[in-house]
Amino acid sequence: MNQQEINRILDELEAKAERDIEIVFARRLKSILAQMLEMHRKFGRNGEATWTDVNKYNRFNQEIKLIARQLNVDYKQIIKLIQASQERLYIERYLLMAYLLQQSTGEEMGFKIPSVEVIQAALTNPVEFLTLPKIFEAHRNEIIRRLNIEIAQSLQAGESYTDMAIRIENAMGWTRKKATLVARTEGGRARSQVDLAIEEQASKTARLTKVWMSSLDTRVRKSHRKLDGQKADKEGYFHYNGIGGSDHLPEHLQDKAPSLGWKAKGPRLWGIASMDIQCRCHTIFMVNGKLPEYRRGRDYMDDTYQKQLAASIDAYMSDLGLTYKQAFNKAYKEVKPPSVTIPFISYEDWRNQFSGKG
Incomplete structure (x- = not known):
């Protein structure tokens, strides 16, 4: 096991949460379309409803209120899905990394299963208007407003049910994408x-170094590609200031690096929307200067292997212009550890x- 494999396990957990969210919106879209079809049948002429007929006796507002109530239930469910996914990601990464670090180094690092209170405290966004209820309150209000406008305009234009359905599908597609984006960012x-x-606990017994790892594709924002x-500084911060990290600054300016730009202890922790939203970067830990890995029959912590691996990574980045x-991945395939x-x-x-310790 290595950190790339752990990231792939967690990626699949995130993808499952996104699929669950899509199911919620697919069901609601089906329900709204059925409601609009019944409205055309019930209040329309020749199967097509008109604004005059639907607006009689406050019928239009009653239809919109019903949709609003249904969406309110949906968004509560989506919040629970995302919160459950966050907690699962937290505990799974914690245990997987604890296993990898302890088994690869052969040291007991004192990891303990975090309590529910500790997890919830870590996952609660300190900025009130960025908490999940606040974010989705705005999303819910916006989609209700959009559906109100689209349905009203469709009726006033005398459009068919098919044309109205297209409007509704487009509006629901917008809110589904927004919800998925939130789930991805929060995950x-x-x-x-x-x-x-992990860093706080493992640092008590080993020397940890964090390395920023961007994604492979061309969609990575310029700041994250840079x-x-x-490598994080001595206090565990990454720096972005248009120059590079503090390691790239002159020695007399390294202590002033935090004042020259932004800093964060990891991806999605900048507190700046343009740096955090939909970020797909990861942190890679080096333990005592080595990339930890643990498998049957191979010594991935061998000094010679680790030096060759590090040299190959540096060479591929500088000579071929590859991302970290x-x-x-290229060095890992080519450099092989000794058998043991x-x-x-x-x-x-x-x-x-480990679970039986408590």
């Missing part, structure tokens, strides 16, 4: 928050033993 923030807890491969992630016979414990067995 990433949970992963960054648990990294702080952060790629940067690309260079890591050592006692091995699987993650499942370790987790069972």
Whole structure:
């Protein structure tokens, strides 16, 4: 097991949460379309409703109020889905990284399963208007407003049910994408928050170094591409200031680096929308200067192997212009660790033993 494999496990957990959110919106879209079809049948002429007929006796407002009540229930469900996903991501990354760090170094680092209170405190956004209820309150109000406008305009224009359905589908597609974006951002923030807890605990017995790893594709924002491969400073901060991290500054300016730009202890922790929203970057930990990995029959912590791996990563980044992630993957395939016979414990067995500690 290595950190890339852990990230892939967590990526799948995030993807599942996004699929669950899409199911909620798909069901609501189906329900609204059925409601509008019944409205055309009930209040229309020749199967097509008119603004005059629907607006009689406050019928239009009653239809919109029904949609609003249904969406209110949906958004409460979505908040619960995202919160459950955050908690799952937190505990899974914590345990997977605890296993990897302890087994690869052979040191007992004192990891303990975090309590529900600790997890919730870490995941609660300190900015009130950025909490999930506040964010989705704005989303809910906006989609209700948009559906009100689209349905009213469709009726006033004398459009058919099919034309109205297209309007509704477009509006619901917008709010589904917004909700998915929130889920992705909050899931990433949970992963960054648990990294702080991992760093705090593991640093008590080992020397940890954090490295910023950007994604592979061309959608990575310029600021995060510039952060790629940067090592955190002595206090655990990454820096973005148009120059680079503090390691790239003249020695007499390194202590002033925080005042020259922005700093954060991990991806999605800048507190700046343009740096946090939909960020797909990760933190990679080096332990005592080595990239931890643990497998049966291979010594991935061998000094010679680690030096060759680090040299290959640096060479691929400087000579080929690869991102840290690309260079890591390429070097990992080409540089092989020595074989060794050592006692091995699987993650499942370790987790069972670890859970029994409490």
